[in-house]
Amino acid sequence: MATAEPLGSSDTKAPLLAVQDLTLAFGGVRALSGVGFDVQQGSITAVIGPNGAGKTSLFNTISGFYRPAAGHVRFKGQDITRVPAPLRARMGLGRSFQNIALFRGMTVLDNIKLGRHAHLKTNVFDALLYLGRARREEAELRRDIEERIIDFLEIDHIRHAPVSALSYGLQKRVEMARALAMQPEVLMLDEPVAGMNREETEDMARFILDVRAEWGVTVLMVEHDMGMVMDLSDHVVVLNFGQVIAQGTPAVVQADPEVARAYLGSGDVHELRRKLQAAAVAHQGAS
Amino acid sequence: MRIGTFKESYVADAALFDSRTQRAWLMVAAAALVLLPFVANDYWLYMACLVAINIASSTGLNLLTGYTGLVSLGQAAFMGLGAYTVAILQIRWGTPLLLNLVAGGAVAMLGGIVVGVPSLRVKGLYLAIVTIAATFIAHFLFANFEFTGGTSGLSMSPGRLFGVELDSSFRLYWLIVPLTILMLLGSANLFRTRIGRAFIAIRDRDISAEVLGIPLLRYKLLSFGLSSFYAGVAGGLWAYFFRVITPESFPLSMSIFFLAAIIVGGMGSTLGSILGAAFMTMVPEVLKLVFDLLPASTDLAVLLSPVRLIIFGALIVGFLIFEPLGLAEMWRRTRRFFHLWPFRN
Amino acid sequence: MDWGYLFEVCLTGLAGGGLYALAALAFVLVYKATRVVNLAIGELLMAGGYLFFTFAVMWALPLWLAIPAAVLASGMLGGLIERLVIRPLLGEPPISAFMVTVGLGSILVGLVEIIWSADQRRLPDFMPSKPIMVGDAFLAPKVFWGAVIAAVFIAAVLLVFRYWRGGVALRATASDQAAAYVVGINVPRVFSLSWVVSAMLAAVSGIIVGSIGGISSSMGVFGLSVLVVVIVGGLDSVLGALVAGLIVGLVEGLAAAYLGGEYKLLATFVVLVSILMVRPYGLFGTRDIERL
Numbered sequence: 044m045a046t047a048e049p050l051g052s053s054d055t056k057a058p059l060l061a062v063q064d065l066t067l068a069f070g071g072v073r074a075l076s077g078v079g080f081d082v083q084q085g086s087i088t089a090v091i092g093p094n095g096a097g098k099t100s101l102f103n104t105i106s107g108f109y110r111p112a113a114g115h116v117r118f119k120g121q122d123i124t125r126v127p128a129p130l131r132a133r134m135g136l137g138r139s140f141q142n143i144a145l146f147r148g149m150t151v152l153d154n155i156k157l158g159r160h161a162h163l164k165t166n167v168f169d170a171l172l173y174l175g176r177a178r179r180e181e182a183e184l185r186r187d188i189e190e191r192i193i194d195f196l197e198i199d200h201i202r203h204a205p206v207s208a209l210s211y212g213l214q215k216r217v218e219m220a221r222a223l224a225m226q227p228e229v230l231m232l233d234e235p236v237a238g239m240n241r242e243e244t245e246d247m248a249r250f251i252l253d254v255r256a257e258w259g260v261t262v263l264m265v266e267h268d269m270g271m272v273m274d275l276s277d278h279v280v281v282l283n284f285g286q287v288i289a290q291g292t293p294a295v296v297q298a299d300p301e302v303a304r305a306y307l308g309s310g311d312v313h314e315l316r317r318k319l320q321a322a323a324v325a326h327q328g329a330s
Numbered sequence: 331m332r333i334g335t336f337k338e339s340y341v342a343d344a345a346l347f348d349s350r351t352q353r354a355w356l357m358v359a360a361a362a363l364v365l366l367p368f369v370a371n372d373y374w375l376y377m378a379c380l381v382a383i384n385i386a387s388s389t390g391l392n393l394l395t396g397y398t399g400l401v402s403l404g405q406a407a408f409m410g411l412g413a414y415t416v417a418i419l420q421i422r423w424g425t426p427l428l429l430n431l432v433a434g435g436a437v438a439m440l441g442g443i444v445v446g447v448p449s450l451r452v453k454g455l456y457l458a459i460v461t462i463a464a465t466f467i468a469h470f471l472f473a474n475f476e477f478t479g480g481t482s483g484l485s486m487s488p489g490r491l492f493g494v495e496l497d498s499s500f501r502l503y504w505l506i507v508p509l510t511i512l513m514l515l516g517s518a519n520l521f522r523t524r525i526g527r528a529f530i531a532i533r534d535r536d537i538s539a540e541v542l543g544i545p546l547l548r549y550k551l552l553s554f555g556l557s558s559f560y561a562g563v564a565g566g567l568w569a570y571f572f573r574v575i576t577p578e579s580f581p582l583s584m585s586i587f588f589l590a591a592i593i594v595g596g597m598g599s600t601l602g603s604i605l606g607a608a609f610m611t612m613v614p615e616v617l618k619l620v621f622d623l624l625p626a627s628t629d630l631a632v633l634l635s636p637v638r639l640i641i642f643g644a645l646i647v648g649f650l651i652f653e654p655l656g657l658a659e660m661w662r663r664t665r666r667f668f669h670l671w672p673f674r675n
Numbered sequence: 676m677d678w679g680y681l682f683e684v685c686l687t688g689l690a691g692g693g694l695y696a697l698a699a700l701a702f703v704l705v706y707k708a709t710r711v712v713n714l715a716i717g718e719l720l721m722a723g724g725y726l727f728f729t730f731a732v733m734w735a736l737p738l739w740l741a742i743p744a745a746v747l748a749s750g751m752l753g754g755l756i757e758r759l760v761i762r763p764l765l766g767e768p769p770i771s772a773f774m775v776t777v778g779l780g781s782i783l784v785g786l787v788e789i790i791w792s793a794d795q796r797r798l799p800d801f802m803p804s805k806p807i808m809v810g811d812a813f814l815a816p817k818v819f820w821g822a823v824i825a826a827v828f829i830a831a832v833l834l835v836f837r838y839w840r841g842g843v844a845l846r847a848t849a850s851d852q853a854a855a856y857v858v859g860i861n862v863p864r865v866f867s868l869s870w871v872v873s874a875m876l877a878a879v880s881g882i883i884v885g886s887i888g889g890i891s892s893s894m895g896v897f898g899l900s901v902l903v904v905v906i907v908g909g910l911d912s913v914l915g916a917l918v919a920g921l922i923v924g925l926v927e928g929l930a931a932a933y934l935g936g937e938y939k940l941l942a943t944f945v946v947l948v949s950i951l952m953v954r955p956y957g958l959f960g961t962r963d964i965e966r967l
Contacts, residue, residue: 103541106541107541108537108540108541127545128540128541129540129541129543129544129545129546132541132542132543133543138541138542140538144535144538146530146531146534146535146539147534148530148533148534148598149527149530149531149534153527153530156524156527157524157527157528157531157539157542158542158543159524160524160527160528160542160543160544161542161543161544162543163524165523165524165525166525167520167525167552167556169523170519170520170522170523170524170525170526171516171519171520172516172519173519173522173523177519177522177523178341180523180524181344181522181523182340182341182344185340185343185344186340189340221542225542225543399770401770401773401774403777448947448948448951448952449948449951451951451955452951452955452956454770455712455773455910456906456951458714458773459714459899459902459903459906459947460944460947460948462714462899462902463899463903463940463943463944463947464944466896466899466940467940467941467944470937470940470941473937474937583781586777586778586781589774589777590778593774632792633789635788636784636785636786636787636788636789636793636892637785637789638785639781639782639784639785639788640781640782640785640786640789641785642778642781643777643778643779643780643781643782643783643785644778644782645778646774646775646777646778646781647760647775647778647779647782650764650767650771650774650775650778651760651763651764651775654767654771
């Protein structure tokens with residue numbers, strides 16, 4: 044698998060996206076409690092944690108879909124906690140969804156074009172007449188998407204297909220394409236390789252790295268695939284029961300006993316770790 | 331997909347009629363529409379005008395219900411608003427015809443926004459119920475005010491366009507059909523742009539749409555306003571066509587008629603609006619014919635209205651259960667069959 | 676300010692509100708169980724009234740037979756509707772079932788007009804006719820007894836919901852059909868049952884309303900007020916149906932008495948819009964927590 048490049052000394056710069064003291068509750072259920080972390084520009088940050096830890100709720104709060112009971116979200120230095128979701132998209136917060144949220148009534152191409160919605164200028168009068176601005180904008184959009192996104196994600200053969208006819212892996216790729224069309228500065232990927240086989244996962248990992256390298260996009264992802272997380276991320280945040288229990292570089296997080304306990308339940312953590320390390324060594328010896 | 335068609339530019343790929351065969355058929359259709367008034371008798375001219383008005387209104391409703399997924403039962407109310415506006419302007423101030431139509435559309439659109447603001451904030455379902463109420467309230471407004479003529483309504487002299495008095499179906503045809511075509515084109519164009527895409531996104535998954543950058547309330551109101559504008563213009567044409575309007579001209583059953591039209595024709599499809607409106611307009615005519623042929627025709631005449639209601643309802647139920655994509659889908663299936671004919675698909 | 680008159684009007688309005696509450700309950704039952712919005716609730720009410728007319732007047736059955744027969748027949752109608760029209764749309768987007776009820780309403784009105792003609796009919800009196808006096812205020816006996824009957828049925832439904840396993844099954848099916856199946860709930864049976872009971876409740880309401888004001892093919896307009904009641908109360912709230920029913924009944928009664936009968940619907944509409952501006956999910960509706 045491809046490896047991530049280490050970051051330079053960007054710790055002194057202000058983070059591109061910062062979450063501070065975020066608390067979110069649904070009735071009596073606390074989805075997030077005092078969650079805080081930074082996302083540095085140009086980094087790949089992963090949010091991990093057992094099921095139900097609050098990862099998707101975190102994403103939804105950053106997207107603007109949920110309003111937190113307390114805390115702040117800062118993007119590009121601005122406090123966007125009260126900014127409505129569509130505006131956050133316009134500011135450069137792109138997003139893909141855990142359970143694919145493609146629009147079944149449209150083709151692949153239209154779904155991707157929809158991602159650009161917030162940046163387009165066509166109003167209803169232009170649209171009804173389709174003479175000047177609408178025609179130009181659409182042609183420009185089409186060219187841009189074809190040359191930069193469809194080519195990049197290798198989905199040219201399905202561009203006119205209705206999305207409901209596509210396989211799961213292809214749908215996930217179209218989701219990614221739509222998120223890229225949003226011209227994001229921060230790309231939030233919610234479980235980008237869920238349900239994919241090894242080959243598809245490697246393709247997606249390659250895309251993510253290319254997106255960072257060629258487009259300068261900062262990636263924030265929720266992921267369960269530990270191999271991918273450890274190989275790709277510059278920074279890892281671990282959530283459990285709505286709280287951050289550890290964060291840091293992959294190596295640091297991997298060694299943290301709290302993290303192991305969260306995933307594996309209580310018990311002798313050291314014993315468990317010894318067993319896992321032995322298994323890893325045996326696996327390496329075999330391959 | 332039609333074989334043998336390829337495009338050499340993105341603009342060409344986005345065209346509405348993108349193949350030589352389609353353009354040829356378009357020419358044929360245009361020629362037919364131009365020739366029709368000269369070869370058709372009065373009855374068919376009358377029906378053609380009525381079908382065109384219904385197509386215009388159905389297109390508006392399809393925008394809202396078929397493409398944006400918001401069910402409305404207020405089509406009659408907005409057509410009524412358009413019709414009354416046109417009639418009042420014509421009778422009291424004699425303003426030019428085209429201006430009246432635009433005003434009719436505008437008043438209906440305003441009505442739409444008033445109805446839409448409270449009801450679109452949460453569930454689309456509320457819109458449906460509020461539009462039913464709006465139909466009754468519109469009736470109340472039409473029936474209880476002096477300047478709308480009260481319960482006896484309004485009757486107006488024929489409209490004048492470019493100096494010609496529109497007092498026959500032949501003459502009205504040349505106003506109604508081109509306007510309807512413009513409205514159809516506008517609707518089709520909408521879905522080549524971000525506005526149309528936003529509407530479909532709202533129908534398919536509105537909560538994700540918002541996170542992707544679409545302000546929901548604003549676009550729902552836009553869809554509803556546009557749809558009401560279309561209804562208002564159609565209502566204005568209705569007024570110029572029938573020249574007599576009363577509060578009873580725009581009952582709830584008319585809204586149901588238009589809902590049936592887009593369900594039967596095919597929701598979310600411009601072709602669907604055309605097919606559905608044409609079909610639904612002809613159904614009562616065919617019914618009348620059948621009743622005339624039956625032996626006890628005078629006694630049965632009183633049953634015409636309830637049988638119509640049952641048929642409208644049955645069409646809605648039947649098409650939703652058995653052919654939810656409507657006549658447009660049946661048409662597409664036939665076309666696909668002939669694309670590959672004589673090879674099996 | 677004639678306080679006595681105001682008091683009378685309020686009483687009448689509240690009593691009428693009781694009837695709204697009963698019909699609203701019928702609506703909420705189907706919504707809670709199947710998440711289907713039944714726009715034809717007014718027409719089901721009308722069907723109940725006409726079935727009673729058939730049994731009591733056309734077939735001249737004794738009242739103690741005619742009333743249950745009408746209610747049961749309505750129940751069967753409800754079950755038939757569910758099987759033929761609602762069940763086939765099970766996997767489709769909810770908007771389809773919604774529109775299907777519009778078509779259904781149209782069919783019912785048409786059938787009524789054909790079978791019984793569109794003329795207004797009177798239903799036989801079956802309620803005590805002694806005028807009811809609350810202090811100095813006069814309350815029409817039919818209105819009073821109608822409200823009492825409605826209250827009895829509402830209480831019965833509430834008890835059933837609370838203490839019967841079926842009530843829980845109903846709510847489970849509403850929130851997640853697949854999960855309900857897995858747990859062993861007979862989902863199709865829950866669906867049928869909810870429509871059958873809903874139709875029966877609507878029929879009771881229809882019989883009472885018909886007794887007060889006569890039946891006609893345009894009785895379905897009553898359904899509009901019922902729809903307003905359920906929105907104001909909250910689509911899935913039984914308590915909301917009750918409270919909102921009383922509120923809407925009161926407002927309509929006041930509007931009719933002080934402004935005129937034609938203003939009733941306008942007043943209802945104003946109530947609807949005001950509540951929607953302040954509490955978009957209705958007074959007691961549960962706020963759907965959407966998941967992205």
